[in-house]
Amino acid sequence: MEKILNNISVDCVIFGYADDSLYVMLTRRELMDAKTGQPLFTDYTVQGHHILTGENVDDAARRVLKEKTGLDNIYLKQFHAFGDISRIQHTNDQLWLKTTYPDVSDYVLTVGYYSLVDKTKVNPDEAHSFSSWFPVAELPELGYDHREIIDKALEALQSAVLKEPVAFELLPEKFTLLQVQRLYEAILGVNLDRRNFRKKINQMKYVIPLDEKQNGVPHTPAQYFIFSWDVYHKTKKEKYNISF
Amino acid sequence: MEKILNNISVDCVIFGYADDSLYVMLTRRELMDAKTGQPLFTDYTVQGHHILTGENVDDAARRVLKEKTGLDNIYLKQFHAFGDISRIQHTNDQLWLKTTYPDVSDYVLTVGYYSLVDKTKVNPDEAHSFSSWFPVAELPELGYDHREIIDKALEALQSAVLKEPVAFELLPEKFTLLQVQRLYEAILGVNLDRRNFRKKINQMKYVIPLDEKQNGVPHTPAQYFIFSWDVYHKTKKEKYNISF
DNA sequence: AATATTGTGTGTATTTATTACACAGTAACA
DNA sequence: TGTTACTGTGTAATAAATACACACAATATT
Numbered sequence: 001m002e003k004i005l006n007n008i009s010v011d012c013v014i015f016g017y018a019d020d021s022l023y024v025m026l027t028r029r030e031l032m033d034a035k036t037g038q039p040l041f042t043d044y045t046v047q048g049h050h051i052l053t054g055e056n057v058d059d060a061a062r063r064v065l066k067e068k069t070g071l072d073n074i075y076l077k078q079f080h081a082f083g084d085i086s087r088i089q090h091t092n093d094q095l096w097l098k099t100t101y102p103d104v105s106d107y108v109l110t111v112g113y114y115s116l117v118d119k120t121k122v123n124p125d126e127a128h129s130f131s132s133w134f135p136v137a138e139l140p141e142l143g144y145d146h147r148e149i150i151d152k153a154l155e156a157l158q159s160a161v162l163k164e165p166v167a168f169e170l171l172p173e174k175f176t177l178l179q180v181q182r183l184y185e186a187i188l189g190v191n192l193d194r195r196n197f198r199k200k201i202n203q204m205k206y207v208i209p210l211d212e213k214q215n216g217v218p219h220t221p222a223q224y225f226i227f228s229w230d231v232y233h234k235t236k237k238e239k240y241n242i243s244f
Numbered sequence: 245m246e247k248i249l250n251n252i253s254v255d256c257v258i259f260g261y262a263d264d265s266l267y268v269m270l271t272r273r274e275l276m277d278a279k280t281g282q283p284l285f286t287d288y289t290v291q292g293h294h295i296l297t298g299e300n301v302d303d304a305a306r307r308v309l310k311e312k313t314g315l316d317n318i319y320l321k322q323f324h325a326f327g328d329i330s331r332i333q334h335t336n337d338q339l340w341l342k343t344t345y346p347d348v349s350d351y352v353l354t355v356g357y358y359s360l361v362d363k364t365k366v367n368p369d370e371a372h373s374f375s376s377w378f379p380v381a382e383l384p385e386l387g388y389d390h391r392e393i394i395d396k397a398l399e400a401l402q403s404a405v406l407k408e409p410v411a412f413e414l415l416p417e418k419f420t421l422l423q424v425q426r427l428y429e430a431i432l433g434v435n436l437d438r439r440n441f442r443k444k445i446n447q448m449k450y451v452i453p454l455d456e457k458q459n460g461v462p463h464t465p466a467q468y469f470i471f472s473w474d475v476y477h478k479t480k481k482e483k484y485n486i487s488f
Numbered sequence: 489a490a491t492a493t494t495g496t497g498t499g500t501a502t503t504t505a506t507t508a509c510a511c512a513g514t515a516a517c518a
Numbered sequence: 519t520g521t522t523a524c525t526g527t528g529t530a531a532t533a534a535a536t537a538c539a540c541a542c543a544a545t546a547t548t
Contacts, residue, residue, distance in 0.1 A: 005251065054351075055329070056327060058327070080322065081355045083302070083355065084302070109301060163403075164488050165488055184486070190484055195526090199505095203505095218515055219514065219515055219524035221515070222524075222525060239487065242428070244480070439537090440535070443534095444534090461544070461545080463544055464542065464544065465496080467496085
């Protein structure tokens with residue numbers, strides 16, 4: 001019999017990419033006054049859930065991601081555990097918990113994960129009815145410590161894409177160099193020089209040009225590339241460069 | 245009244261530096277057969293403890309570090325949460341828990357922290373009687389999933405010292421360039437070219453030469469330097485260099 | 489007094505990476 | 519036929535990474 005552990009949860013910061021922009025999936029939280037039927041407050045949270053008995057914490061995160069996006073086998077990475085006693089102590093959070101989840105403990109440690117999904121592949125029907133996408137730069141009011149969680153998730157994602165080719169996980173199998181650049185720009189929040197960026201990517205042996213070009217685009221068709229994890233793993237070297 | 249939370253703990257991987265080498269502090273775990281008085285097994289674990297009610301998880305880690313080393317205000321960083329159901333399921337671990345901590349839950353999520361201390365400043369009297377230092381390259385048999393925890397802690401430390409000047413936290417206020425180099429070599433486990441390393445450090449404006457030299461050393465006395473976090477923070481720039 | 493030991497301080501040539509920057513061309517569409 | 523939007527390309531300047539050798543100073547050893 002699966003029960004929830006009332007003091008351990010996971011929270012998934014689901015980054016969605018589309019239209020050259022980065023979004024976060026958030027769930028609306030609205031508490032109604034029992035008497036008047038008026039909303040007491042409205043805010044948003046990232047997707048989370050308590051872990052179940054007998055469940056690995058990584059599996060709990062995958063479960064939440066699957067529930068909210070319908071997606072499996074997606075890049076999903078733990079980035080930090082949040083365990084301050086104050087994290088669920090604000091008035092709205094206490095009200096919400098007491099009325100909605102009376103069994104939850106006073107103290108909940110949550111393990112934060114982020115993932116990076118193709119926003120266009122998340123079927124709105126599969127997403128939870130109260131969930132929607134917000135541009136990372138324009139977040140609404142957030143519950144609990146979820147502002148901190150999202151900030152830290154974004155920092156972790158930004159570090160990750162500079163150090164490992166995880167961004168390629170998100171691109172279609174065949175992609176153009178502009179697609180790679182736009183993705184990096186969306187994640188990092190900066191503009192990158194096109195020619196220098198292409199030079200950089202071109203020197204990566206594991207980004208392999210195909211004999212195939214775009215079709216039906218209203219401009220010079222771009223060459224397609226594929227990413228090879230195989231070549232990547234076979235050719236990568238340890239680097240010991242101090243850079244701060 | 246402070247109680248322990250029986251399903252959440254912290255584990256501190258305490259790295260100690262001395263003699264140009266990196267060590268890990270481990271605690272001996274020996275279970276005796278109640279009848280024969282013979283040891284059933286002996287192994288080692290990193291220092292951990294369950295968190296207490298009303299305690300921030302970061303504070304729990306600080307508490308453990310203080311208990312085991314007597315040290316306060318030391319670089320201590322959370323690096324990963326470990327929450328697989330199998331992590332305390334091995335025979336020795338179950339035997340140990342059932343006889344020693346019967347109240348502990350079947351499932352314990354642990355939050356891993358690492359710290360970096362001056363091994364020579366850890367007073368052996370203050371250290372737990374069963375604790376001792378092991379070179380990172382020669383670890384004994386480890387309990388639970390502590391091999392994985394230590395491996396991941398070391399990777400996190402290695403990444404951290406390349407990206408941020410945290411290694412300087414460990415050096416004495418006044419240090420020589422060779423001391424910096426030896427510390428990096430110990431943490432990274434590689435040899436670095438002396439002239440290139442000095443060139444690198446010398447270009448850092450926040451590593452400031454003093455008008456003071458070593459004394460009583462059996463070779464040319466080296467110049468002392470200090471590290472300035474102030475200058476560091478004032479001069480640091482965001483970098484967006486892809487490097488993998 | 490001589491010598492061994494151990495670490496200090498210094499420079500250059502080569503290669504590689506980073507940065508800043510401009511123009512001609514192609515496919516679709518209006 | 520022009521407009522739009524993106525492709526593909528190169529160079530000069532600067533900065534960083536790498537590989538590598540010798541003279542010197544302070545102490546300890548004989």
